[in-house]
Amino acid sequence: MPERLAVYPGSFDPLTNGHVDIILRGSKLFDRIIVAMLVNAEKAPFFSVEERVETAREVFREHPNVEVDTFDGLLVEYARRKGASVIVRGLRAISDFEYELQMALMNRRLYPDVETVFMMPGEAYTYLSSRLVKEVFALGGEITGLVPEVVEARLRRKQRHPGGSM
Numbered sequence: 001m002p003e004r005l006a007v008y009p010g011s012f013d014p015l016t017n018g019h020v021d022i023i024l025r026g027s028k029l030f031d032r033i034i035v036a037m038l039v040n041a042e043k044a045p046f047f048s049v050e051e052r053v054e055t056a057r058e059v060f061r062e063h064p065n066v067e068v069d070t071f072d073g074l075l076v077e078y079a080r081r082k083g084a085s086v087i088v089r090g091l092r093a094i095s096d097f098e099y100e101l102q103m104a105l106m107n108r109r110l111y112p113d114v115e116t117v118f119m120m121p122g123e124a125y126t127y128l129s130s131r132l133v134k135e136v137f138a139l140g141g142e143i144t145g146l147v148p149e150v151v152e153a154r155l156r157r158k159q160r161h162p163g164g165s166m
């Protein structure tokens with residue numbers, strides 16, 4: 001049987017417990033899952049891609065079939081290069097659906113051999129997004145339990161040393 005390899009793409013700025021939930025579910029469904037972080041020079045990310053990769057590798061240290069990588073350019077080209085047959089995306093609510101449908105159908109048109117599989121996170125994470133985590137944190141709100149501990153620690157370090165190397 002050929003290996004079932006899935007790619008879970010995104011910005012992950014930062015990685016939330018909603019992402020972790022999807023990745024762990026995916027790691028049970030597929031032989032290997034690659035968390036693929038988009039290198040996007042146009043956006044001004046909160047964490048550099050190197051910081052995000054390092055953090056995610058720490059979070060999934062004990063999960064040998066979860067890999068963390070970066071990509072730029074077209075996602076489907078990356079998937080093709082890696083030999084992945086599945087793109088995993090999380091669906092939290094109806095509001096995610098339209099954008100996700102567009103992406104899935106465009107990706108299918110570009111590369112019909114890759115199938116997008118949508119996974120629902122645990123209901124505790126259905127309202128969670130990286131954007132909200134950053135906003136709540138920046139305004140002094142509590143984010144414990146919303147992101148992995150290493151991410152929270154890095155957010156706090158960044159707050160203490162903005163612009164400093166992590």
Ligand code: PNS
Nearest residue numbers: 009010011038073074075076103106107
């Ligand atoms: O979870 P996010 O941050 O919204 O992820 C969006 C992502 C990275 C999956 C999407 O922007 C993407 O695939 N970008 C790569 C460029 C690409 O392939 N664009 C065409 C998508 S149909």
